[in-house]
Amino acid sequence: MKRVYNFSAGPSMLPLAVLEKAQRELPDYKESGMSVMELSHRSGLFTDIITGAEDLLRELMNIPDNYKVLFVQGGASQQFAMVPLNLMKNGKADYVNTGSWSKKAMKEAKKYGQVNVIASSEEDNFTYIPKLDQNMFDPEADYVHITTNNTIEGTAFREVPDTGNIPLVADMSSNILSEEIDVSKFGIIYAGAQKNIGPAGLTVVIIREDLIGNASDICPTMLDYQTHSESGSLYNTPPTYGIYMAKLVFEWIKELGGIHAIQKRNELKASLLYDYIASSDFYQSPVAEDSRSIMNIPFVIPGLDLDGQFVKEAKEAGLETLKGHRSVGGMRASIYNAMPVEGVEALVSFMKKFEEENK
Ligand SMILES: *Cc1c(COP(=O)(O)O)cnc(C)c1O
Secondary structure (H helix, E strand, O other): OOOOEEOOOOOOOOOHHHHHHHHHHOOOHHHOOOOHHHOOOOOHHHHHHHHHHHHHHHHHHOOOOOEEEEEEOOHHHHHHHHHHHHHOOOOEEEEEEOOHHHHHHHHHHOOOOEEEEEEEOHHHOOOOOOOOOHHHOOOOOOOEEEEOEEOOOOEEOOOOOOOOOOOEEEEOOOOOOOOOOOHHHOOEEEEEOOOOOOOOOOEEEEEEHHHOOOOOOOOOHHHOHHHHHHOOOOOOOOOHHHHHHHHHHHHHHHHHOHHHHHHHHHHHHHHHHHHHHHHOOOOEOOOOHHHEOOOEEEEEOOOOOOHHHHHHHHHHOOEEOOEOOOOOOOEEEEOOOOOOHHHHHHHHHHHHHHHHHHO
16 A cells, blocks of 8 residues: 655545544444445434534534534535625624635625725735734624635634624634634634545534524525534535544544644644745745744745746655645645654655755
């Protein structure tokens, strides 16, 4: 068997231990004579899977009792519509524009109400996270929306902004479960699964209960948080296999020591890469130091046309999907939870060798 270090931004690496457990359980799940994919979503075995997944997520993230956990479909992109459809009672919301995904969220929200861009780093190519201040928020805004980690640009909020009584809504697709956070500071947290949770097709929503049940009249049933909340995410057939895989990933995180331990590991991985980039005059980070992501790390080779060669030779060395996003250029290493420290060490060794050969 050959496994590579996959630096893809998403779908991305899954822990090998999880894949192997899924493989062992695939044809005959717990002596049912069926795979999880074939189980009824109303069966006892699947009920254990979905409640087990929720309990583990609650434990890992320390989710307070007045929050619901929903397992839905449609990706983070569908949340761009669900959030305004459910929360825009006054018809306006504050958005912080920190990258391509923020822009998509704003574009969608504009269909349902007024979007106030209260801060933006677009004029600087999204290379930093703007400072937010209490007095920037419209007291009548239905919510404030942020993208906690900007997958394409490689920036992240280092602190959760204090929005007072205005619910804070966060797209956490690319950094959920990567570091300890205080869930009680948020009204809604949502994340597509394919970065830090499991396979694509599942979306996790963590929502404070008082934000459920206020959907606009035109809100489709499937986009109403209440539909999924009332039915325990079983209004229709949920992405059953994705939920099963998410449960295995949550178990894996717990075995590693929980979010505290995974955060330490992620910080170590990120600093290996950032420290090397800082020590080299060949590579450069395009991101402001106080805004750096520990999940997605873009880097460039200024002045030389070597990106194509870098990506090609890295692939030959078993380091996959390092091409930067077309809007940023250069390279990007996505080092989510499942990327082992050895993967980042292998990347840094390769970068050193490439630098020596091409300087
Ligand atoms: C990947 C990503 C998305 C899009 O997720 P889908 O599940 O494909 O809709 C949205 N926001 C962020 C921050 C992402 O990283």
